[in-house]
Amino acid sequence: MTRLLGRVFAALVGLFLVAPVLVTVASSLTTTRYVTFPPQGITLHWYAEVFRKEEFLSSFALSAGVALAAAAVSAVVGLACGLAIHRHRFPGRGALEAVLSGAFAVPTIVLGIGLLQWFAQMGLASSAFTLLLAHLVLTVPYTVRLVLAGLAGLDRSAEKAAAGLGAAPFLVFWHVTLPAVRGPLIGGAFFAFITSFDDLTVALFVVTTDLQTLPVRIFNYMQYDYDPTVTAIGTLMVLFAAVAVVVIERFVGVARLFGADAEQHR
Amino acid sequence: MAAVGRVADGALSRSRWRTGLLLALPAIAIFALLFIAPLFTLVANSFRTQTGAFTLGNYERFLGDPFYRGVLWNTLKVAAMTTIGCLLIGYPFALYLRGRSPRVRNWLALLLLSPLLISMVIRAYGWLVVLGPNGPVASVLKWIGITPPQLLYNDTAVLIGMVHVMLAYMVLPLMGSLDRIDPTLVPAAKGLGAPAWTCFWRITLPLSAPGMLAGAMIVFSLTASSFVTPAILGGPKVKLMPYFVYTQATTTLDWPYAAAIGFVLVVVTTGLLLGYARLLRRGNGDVVFG
Numbered sequence: 356m357t358r359l360l361g362r363v364f365a366a367l368v369g370l371f372l373v374a375p376v377l378v379t380v381a382s383s384l385t386t387t388r389y390v391t392f393p394p395q396g397i398t399l400h401w402y403a404e405v406f407r408k409e410e411f412l413s414s415f416a417l418s419a420g421v422a423l424a425a426a427a428v429s430a431v432v433g434l435a436c437g438l439a440i441h442r443h444r445f446p447g448r449g450a451l452e453a454v455l456s457g458a459f460a461v462p463t464i465v466l467g468i469g470l471l472q473w474f475a476q477m478g479l480a481s482s483a484f485t486l487l488l489a490h491l492v493l494t495v496p497y498t499v500r501l502v503l504a505g506l507a508g509l510d511r512s513a514e515k516a517a518a519g520l521g522a523a524p525f526l527v528f529w530h531v532t533l534p535a536v537r538g539p540l541i542g543g544a545f546f547a548f549i550t551s552f553d554d555l556t557v558a559l560f561v562v563t564t565d566l567q568t569l570p571v572r573i574f575n576y577m578q579y580d581y582d583p584t585v586t587a588i589g590t591l592m593v594l595f596a597a598v599a600v601v602v603i604e605r606f607v608g609v610a611r612l613f614g615a616d617a618e619q620h621r
Numbered sequence: 622m623a624a625v626g627r628v629a630d631g632a633l634s635r636s637r638w639r640t641g642l643l644l645a646l647p648a649i650a651i652f653a654l655l656f657i658a659p660l661f662t663l664v665a666n667s668f669r670t671q672t673g674a675f676t677l678g679n680y681e682r683f684l685g686d687p688f689y690r691g692v693l694w695n696t697l698k699v700a701a702m703t704t705i706g707c708l709l710i711g712y713p714f715a716l717y718l719r720g721r722s723p724r725v726r727n728w729l730a731l732l733l734l735s736p737l738l739i740s741m742v743i744r745a746y747g748w749l750v751v752l753g754p755n756g757p758v759a760s761v762l763k764w765i766g767i768t769p770p771q772l773l774y775n776d777t778a779v780l781i782g783m784v785h786v787m788l789a790y791m792v793l794p795l796m797g798s799l800d801r802i803d804p805t806l807v808p809a810a811k812g813l814g815a816p817a818w819t820c821f822w823r824i825t826l827p828l829s830a831p832g833m834l835a836g837a838m839i840v841f842s843l844t845a846s847s848f849v850t851p852a853i854l855g856g857p858k859v860k861l862m863p864y865f866v867y868t869q870a871t872t873t874l875d876w877p878y879a880a881a882i883g884f885v886l887v888v889v890t891t892g893l894l895l896g897y898a899r900l901l902r903r904g905n906g907d908v909v910f911g
Contacts, residue, residue: 361717368714375747391755436648443641454652460894462846464863465883468870469659492655553740555849570742589743600738609734
């Protein structure tokens with residue numbers, strides 16, 4: 356009896372968790388001109404509509420470009436910073452670690468408005484580049500943390516053995532060190548990609564009317580239109596995220612990203 | 622010989638010091654220029670008038686105006702209600718997960734984390750459809766014969782949307798705490814004749830308190846500072862601090878006042894989050910899946 360009750364409860368929680376996605380995907384197929392669930396009839400009209408809307412396509416290109424750059428830069432910066440923190444003593448190391456682990460505690464909206472005012476003070480006009488800079492603050496702490504976890508699991512004697520056998524430092528790095536952090540690095544880069552791609556809060560402060568990322572475009576569109584185009588975009592974005600999640604799960608484990616493991620980095 | 626060795630050591634450590642600094646330099650630059658500097662600018666601006674003179678007026682205005690005090694109060698209220706909601710759903714769910722096989726646990730954990738991995742806008746939009754006038758909730762109510770009430774643009778809509786995202790942050794630390802309870806304690810108490818309810822009340826619940834505390838802290842502060850979900854599901858009618866940071870900065874264009882509201886928000890939430898990080902580091906967060 357308790358067992359059955361437990362199952363029913365877990366199923367209800369599961370339904371609650373997937374409800375918004377399920378309903379979005381289902382109602383993207385409706386033939387009506389408004390969003391409704393259950394959908395009336397089946398059509399792919401709204402998907403065609405997405406690809407007809409120029410502004411959505413250009414926003415997608417902007418978002419994807421910035422997210423790709425954010426993923427690449429945070430992987431490289433994260434690797435370098437992880438190696439520095441794990442292996443070297445240098446002035447400012449403690450402060451850097453404190454900032455990296457404390458950055459998440461500052462509300463994103465506060466970071467957004469801080470960047471808006473700081474960029475304005477510096478006379479930096481908003482562009483894809485400033486957007487990338489803003490997103491790095493969100494993504495780099497994750498890649499650093501994942502790289503550090505990878506390095507913690509690496510046996511230093513393997514590197515010493517390689518060096519002792521005459522391998523040049525670069526070769527040791529390439530053949531011994533890098534493979535040990537490759538998983539965390541790939542997982543971290545993918546996570547950086549979705550973080551940047553999905554960000555709305557910071558982007559809202561950095562964008563202008565003719566430079567809108569996809570989330571900003573959707574957010575603005577939603578204020579005026581209630582047609583099913585958004586549900587079609589939503590479905591495409593869910594598919595997109597699902598691919599990234601499979602990759603992350605394979606390389607680092609999703610739970611680890613959200614602090615569900617103690618060996619953060621020491 | 623010894624002296625030579627020491628010199629070599631010194632040279633080595635200096636060169637390693639330099640390598641370290643060089644490797645960390647990009648990250649240092651990013652955080653100095655794009656994190657520390659903006660936050661300093663924000664704090665400095667919050668003490669300025671629109672023309673640039675020093676003032677405490679922005680804070681006086683915030684704390685003196687009953688409207689904004691109400692906004693602060695409502696923010697804390699919604700955050701507290703979300704925390705309680707997460708606890709009420711999350712605790713039984715964590716207990717359920719504890720007894721499952723690693724495979725089932727992994728799947729359910731992924732399900733639990735899935736809202737965090739889907740675009741915020743799309744997730745909130747999904748709730749807009751679920752709770753909307755043509756959504757499933759309204760259809761079911763109509764089918765039963767009840768005129769569906771307005772489900773959107775109020776505190777309840779925000780609460781539902783927030784519990785949905787925040788549930789994972791509550792369940793993960795709870796599972797960590799539950800997993801750390803000595804598995805022989807409950808059977809021992811049962812063997813001595815304690816009823817199941819007493820076992821739960823006197824053993825499981827107190828021993829999982831650290832996880833509850835950690836979960837409550839992070840859920841409360843993340844909810845108080847979140848913008849997207851409340852903005853979409855609550856709209857202008859649900860008055861929360863992050864919404865006013867946004868409108869003051871982009872619509873009213875009163876940057877110093879927006880900065881002051883933002884800074885009050887930081888004071889309210891950051892302390893709690895840093896406390897959470899401390900709890901995690903002390904070892905209350907090592908949830909292991911599978």
